[in-house]
Amino acid sequence: MILPDARTVELDSDSRERLRARGLDYRRVDAADEPALDAFIRAIARGFIESEPTAEKIEAARTGQLGRRLIGVFDATSPQRDLPVATVGSWIAPLTIPGGELPMWAVSEVTVAPTHRRRGIARAMLEGELRAAAAAGVPLAGLTASEATIYGRYGFGPATWQTRWRVDTRRAGWGGTDPRGSLQYVDREDAAEAFGELHERTRASRVGEIAGWPLRWRQLSGAVPGDPHGSSVRAVRYLDPEGVLRGAMAFRIVESDTDWARSRLEIRHLIGETSDAHAALWRFALQHDLVGTVTAEMISLDEPLPWLVADSRAAVRTVEDHGWLRVLDVPAAFAGRSMAAPLDVVLRVEDPLGIAGGSWRLESGSDGSCRAVAAPDAEAEIDLGVGELASLYLGGVSARSLAQAGRVRGDAAAVAALDAALRIDGAPFLSIMY
């Protein structure tokens, strides 16, 4: 897929004017201008309540900004006038959707300095990103959220979920398969490479995934200088009986204060291309000597772990929203999506930002394809917000559940038909934060 470059897209003039009226300068940060980029990176660290980054951490962080459209908001009255009081970074990433992939405007690094909070700066930046993405013809925007309460107001809805696990290893036992391949320790840099390779090989088969980037894999494998936990991270890879790389895991062991033989193994990242690889990595963690508890996060909603252990109640999970989506162009978003059942329904979509609102006829073709066309004069059978449309889009939540919650309104038969058409195999899943 050839993706446009978000850096070439004009800054939104409404947002610029709105911020200028408040004495703030909304402008691009050039990643080639090292002092400006470093200030941008320091502002992000402050926004995410991290300590002041060291020179080596800044150097590593620079690589993560390559190719991104970086925007800072500056306050000329600040004694640190070159340090932005707000930041946002974005790029266009391929998103796996049911039946293929589409370009998605990825929004990240959203911070506002606590001195400038709740004055509408984030709103101006977010609306600016969404208008820019829509103007560039990108059908969807996406992000991962620090809090579930922030982005609904801009028309985002949760579309993938992650699970967190806590497993009592003594109680869990093992009830799964006995993989025939082998596990090997690898260096952190090699683990990062294995994560990238495996992710790239598998992301097209998992609805909800986006492409990763080298710094993300190095962060997960503890390879980035300045990571306070870096030296405690270890990594293993799984080779199938033919010697082909099929899985990798990075983890660290946190010693127990009271019982050394019951330390906690924290999985930082686990990826298995095959069910053998997946089982072998979990078994390695659960059977690790001197470990009493295994914890993991960023695991899919359809994770089979309870079926791999002997005592399923030893594996306790919690569920959290993870990947949020925003539909910007209804016909383009749905033209790329496959349908699991026949559909012909008119939706009335409410969009507070006026980007994707209106009445749309959604219909399936005989080959399972989908078509959405404007239907301004047709009577709508279903009413919903643009955020709910985004939540339904990847098939991760049923229209019936949203109707029960009053978030989708309409005739029960139409809701059931929409439900059946948008259903997918498995749960949509995004394995990384961005």
Ligand SMILES: CC(C)(COP(=O)(O)OP(=O)(O)OC[C@H]1O[C@@H](n2cnc3c(N)ncnc32)[C@H](O)[C@@H]1OP(=O)(O)O)[C@@H](O)C(=O)NCCC(=O)NCCS
């Ligand atoms: C979240 C954050 C970016 C908001 O910035 P801000 O400039 O204070 O937000 P705004 O003033 O533009 O607020 C816009 C709206 O969002 C609401 N809002 C802002 N932060 C919120 C939060 N954390 N939870 C719930 N609502 C929030 C505001 O009340 C306002 O609501 P309204 O439009 O209905 O009146 C800022 O608090 C921040 O940097 N937090 C720490 C870093 C972080 O979590 N960033 C998000 C990364 S995903």
